[in-house]
Amino acid sequence: MSTQTSKSEQLPPYWAPRSAMFEDLYSKQMDRFRSLRKPIVVHRVKRILSVSDEVRDVQCTGHFTRPIDILPVACANPAEADTHRSRLVAHSEESTPQRVSSTIGNKVVVVARINGDTLWDLTRPLEASIESLEFIYWCDAASASEDAGASQSDVDELDEDTQNLARHVFWHSSAHMLGYAMEKILEPCQLHHGPALDAVFSRKAVSEEEKAPMQSTESIARTPEDRAAFLRTMCAQYGKADKIVTGGGFFYEASVSQAIKEGVDFNRLQKQIGSIQRENHPFQRLVVTQSEAQLLFADNPLKQKWIAKSAETEGESCVFTAYRCGEFIDLCRGPHVISTGVVRKVILTKVGGVQAAHTDSASTKESTTACLQRVYGISFPTNALAKVFSEHIERASTQLDHKNVGIAQNLFHTAVDMACPGSAFFLPHGTRIYNALLSFLRKEYAKRGYEEVITANIYDQKLWMTSGHWDKYRENLFLIASEKTSDAASTADESSKKELVSSMALKPMNCPGHCVLYSLSAHSYKSLPLRYAEFGVLHRNEVRGALRGLTRVTRFVQDDAHIFCTPYQLHGEIGRNLSFLGFVYEKVLGFTDYKLMLSTKPSDKMYIGDDDIWQLAESKLQSALNSFCFAHVARAVGVLRGQSSPVEHDGHWPVFGSRREGEIQGDSMQAFWQSYGFETTEYTGTEDNIQNVIALRRAIRDQLKSAAESSGEIESPIARFVKDLVADARAVELLKALFETKLWVLNEGEGAFYGPKIDVEVCDSMGRSHQLGTTQLDFNLPQRFDLKYAEKAKDSASQSDVNRPIMVHRAILGSIERCVGILTEHYDGGKSWPLWMSPRQIMVVPISKHHFEYAAKVQRVLKFPELFHSQEAFVSAASDEADIDLNRCALDDGEFADSPGFYCDVDLTDNKLDKKIRNAQQSYYNFILVVGREEAENGCVNVRSRENKQLGMKTVGEVIQKLHKLRKEFWRSQSVPGWE
Ligand SMILES: [Zn+2]
Numbered sequence: 001m002s003t004q005t006s007k008s009e010q011l012p013p014y015w016a017p018r019s020a021m022f023e024d025l026y027s028k029q030m031d032r033f034r035s036l037r038k039p040i041v042v043h044r045v046k047r048i049l050s051v052s053d054e055v056r057d058v059q060c061t062g063h064f065t066r067p068i069d070i071l072p073v074a075c076a077n078p079a080e081a082d083t084h085r086s087r088l089v090a091h092s093e094e095s096t097p098q099r100v101s102s103t104i105g106n107k108v109v110v111v112a113r114i115n116g117d118t119l120w121d122l123t124r125p126l127e128a129s130i131e132s133l134e135f136i137y138w139c140d141a142a143s144a145s146e147d148a149g150a151s152q153s154d155v156d157e158l159d160e161d162t163q164n165l166a167r168h169v170f171w172h173s174s175a176h177m178l179g180y181a182m183e184k185i186l187e188p189c190q191l192h193h194g195p196a197l198d199a200v201f202s203r204k205a206v207s208e209e210e211k212a213p214m215q216s217t218e219s220i221a222r223t224p225e226d227r228a229a230f231l232r233t234m235c236a237q238y239g240k241a242d243k244i245v246t247g248g249g250f251f252y253e254a255s256v257s258q259a260i261k262e263g264v265d266f267n268r269l270q271k272q273i274g275s276i277q278r279e280n281h282p283f284q285r286l287v288v289t290q291s292e293a294q295l296l297f298a299d300n301p302l303k304q305k306w307i308a309k310s311a312e313t314e315g316e317s318c319v320f321t322a323y324r325c326g327e328f329i330d331l332c333r334g335p336h337v338i339s340t341g342v343v344r345k346v347i348l349t350k351v352g353g354v355q356a357a358h359t360d361s362a363s364t365k366e367s368t369t370a371c372l373q374r375v376y377g378i379s380f381p382t383n384a385l386a387k388v389f390s391e392h393i394e395r396a397s398t399q400l401d402h403k404n405v406g407i408a409q410n411l412f413h414t415a416v417d418m419a420c421p422g423s424a425f426f427l428p429h430g431t432r433i434y435n436a437l438l439s440f441l442r443k444e445y446a447k448r449g450y451e452e453v454i455t456a457n458i459y460d461q462k463l464w465m466t467s468g469h470w471d472k473y474r475e476n477l478f479l480i481a482s483e484k485t486s487d488a489a490s491t492a493d494e495s496s497k498k499e500l501v502s503s504m505a506l507k508p509m510n511c512p513g514h515c516v517l518y519s520l521s522a523h524s525y526k527s528l529p530l531r532y533a534e535f536g537v538l539h540r541n542e543v544r545g546a547l548r549g550l551t552r553v554t555r556f557v558q559d560d561a562h563i564f565c566t567p568y569q570l571h572g573e574i575g576r577n578l579s580f581l582g583f584v585y586e587k588v589l590g591f592t593d594y595k596l597m598l599s600t601k602p603s604d605k606m607y608i609g610d611d612d613i614w615q616l617a618e619s620k621l622q623s624a625l626n627s628f629c630f631a632h633v634a635r636a637v638g639v640l641r642g643q644s645s646p647v648e649h650d651g652h653w654p655v656f657g658s659r660r661e662g663e664i665q666g667d668s669m670q671a672f673w674q675s676y677g678f679e680t681t682e683y684t685g686t687e688d689n690i691q692n693v694i695a696l697r698r699a700i701r702d703q704l705k706s707a708a709e710s711s712g713e714i715e716s717p718i719a720r721f722v723k724d725l726v727a728d729a730r731a732v733e734l735l736k737a738l739f740e741t742k743l744w745v746l747n748e749g750e751g752a753f754y755g756p757k758i759d760v761e762v763c764d765s766m767g768r769s770h771q772l773g774t775t776q777l778d779f780n781l782p783q784r785f786d787l788k789y790a791e792k793a794k795d796s797a798s799q800s801d802v803n804r805p806i807m808v809h810r811a812i813l814g815s816i817e818r819c820v821g822i823l824t825e826h827y828d829g830g831k832s833w834p835l836w837m838s839p840r841q842i843m844v845v846p847i848s849k850h851h852f853e854y855a856a857k858v859q860r861v862l863k864f865p866e867l868f869h870s871q872e873a874f875v876s877a878a879s880d881e882a883d884i885d886l887n888r889c890a891l892d893d894g895e896f897a898d899s900p901g902f903y904c905d906v907d908l909t910d911n912k913l914d915k916k917i918r919n920a921q922q923s924y925y926n927f928i929l930v931v932g933r934e935e936a937e938n939g940c941v942n943v944r945s946r947e948n949k950q951l952g953m954k955t956v957g958e959v960i961q962k963l964h965k966l967r968k969e970f971w972r973s974q975s976v977p978g979w980e
């Protein structure tokens, strides 16, 4: 049996014949291309530095000129473009693709796109005249933003989808390099396939301070010129590429004889890929027939299968393409980057096994040793991007990981290895965070018309059968073996006893209990909506391997509530819920970036409820989403028009490329846009909608820029619109709203069988998305539990109708456990808990032991602010007051009678002052209060922030007042307003 070592000198036996065959076919292909040469025209070449600009009618030679030859035309100034165009013929030489650079500034051109839809290798000769040619690149935002004076050329002008195409081609090309290395050093190795994966992004952490300048509108200049400059800067800021790629990449799947090891094998593969990169092999494309493909890959049964399958699905005329780079040839549709040198850095990330490999009929016994394995990697066009990626991964996997932080900060343990897998243990400080979230929600519930309820934890099988969980969800239920289930059990035979003892189950969700609760009393349309909230303990029997930290647990509590309402109340309920959610995510937790998705009726007819109800519910959800998402725009338009109220936010946006004549009257978004001559479309969450909004933003940016460069005649709607904005100091609010507006996305047919839903994905400070809350409509449970309400009688003669309520399942934080885990990572790995939920809020540090008593006195009033009556009373109160009279405390009504206490500790160690302060900072106390003789005499403390800013001497009264305010406002910035 061959081993995977000491094969470096020996090349795979199939390489030489494969290469010879490729060479032969490739030169025939070149001959054919030569005979097919003819004049062709590329009608429009999009310029790279400004995709809205283009060069027209570039004369080329068919089967000869390659996109890479036209690249200089696309980057040149319009004046220079003509010179390049005349030189095109001289450039094209198919034998030297590796000499051509495809890098322009910080943009690495990856692939070409013709006629707006077909990707084309940069070195593949064009065949016939084409309408348009554009170049798709990967922009290195990492090095662009390090450079303070980012110019226009640093900005990534390509839209999201196009950028994704660039990364796909780039990563897929990198997979070839990995396959190359695998064939060379893991021999025997049969490659299967090596696709690219979708990119995962993070945003560069932007501190509250960095955001501040954009939020303040006071500095806007008064003259139109200065204002235009300000608006230009502001809009450019929104377009700035601050996203970084932190996931995605590619894998190559192969059948190898031994398990690939991440350590030793990765080193060898990585080294090999390094030389492939340095050797800068061009990617060469060859069109082959089915039989040629079969011959080329005669040694690879996995590829043979693939060829046969493709031929079967695509028919006789099916053509294949093979690509060669260096000695490596692979069957592939392409396209690829021009050469392996373009891929600057490849990082192998992990190896994964796939289910049992293909079984070779001849050697079924040995099939267990040959298993399919995947080597995963990611690659970048510049070292700067690779570095950003590596740093991010390092930080996310160790420093921020909530499982580590939980233990390091004595908050919680997630892997308590006893008989309770998946149940987290919260220590006192972790419980403070947990309870801060619960009490915040309770307070909000009271304001927002929710009623808290308490229902059972264990339910009989009958209930789970009614709710449908017994059929659909049984494997996730924790069944309870109860000896006392029935007296009958003692007399029944063994088998029926078993049946009886496991007929109870722990609840995995609160909904069925709330249906029972609803059914206990009669309801009419007047008593709806009902909003039941419950912090019930839930258990789900997850597969042990799937359990992870606080994010996947068996025991958890949700901020769960169920709203029972009529179909006509849906709009209001969903709207209120969205606004609650927006408040919690943005204002309270600081998730400023989140995405809303509406999932509608499943397309496969496997749904319950009448089509009418679905349609009504979906239209209510859609209009609630529009109201929520476009509220800021509507308000800003109102302000711009000098109105005190917002215009009607009907979600209308301009459609570009069309004009509309005539003045339009009205007080809606539609009328607003149409008054500028835009044709509009209603926002319904489609891809086209999103593109329209992106196009509007881009057009505003471009217009602001070109208005500064020229003062020509204003004619287009966008020019008129921007001119008006520049003229009006109130416009900044509208621009901000247009750029900051959250766009909801339609997931057509993705709803649950029982109703449509709105999911929300939040993006944490590391740019990872998490789904916290959900809003799901349910037509099913009310039917299963036969829930009713009396409808208003249609006329006085008839009886009142009996209708089913719609049930809305909604959660904002989702599982509290999981939320604590996400927040731990979001707040810098537990280093920046906001004051209101911080487990360690204040540390009092006495300078020496002479001030221990005063320190204890300060601690006492911070823990019990109701004891503070006045600054004078505080100064004169005895320091040695041993214990507080707790009964008096409860009845007292001092200055801060309504302020709950703070978590305040005092450092009574013998450590030196510096050491005490450092210790407090390393425990991430929000504030450190230093006290000495002077402070004691005046009833003061010397305040330091967690970030070690000295905020000066303040009276204890001032401190309580300030901290109370900061806590109430969910303050989470690094600077303390009013104290700095
Ligand atoms: Zn490929």
Ligand SMILES: [Zn+2]
Pocket (backbone or CB within 6 Å): 509, 510, 511, 562, 809, 810
């Ligand atoms: Zn529910």
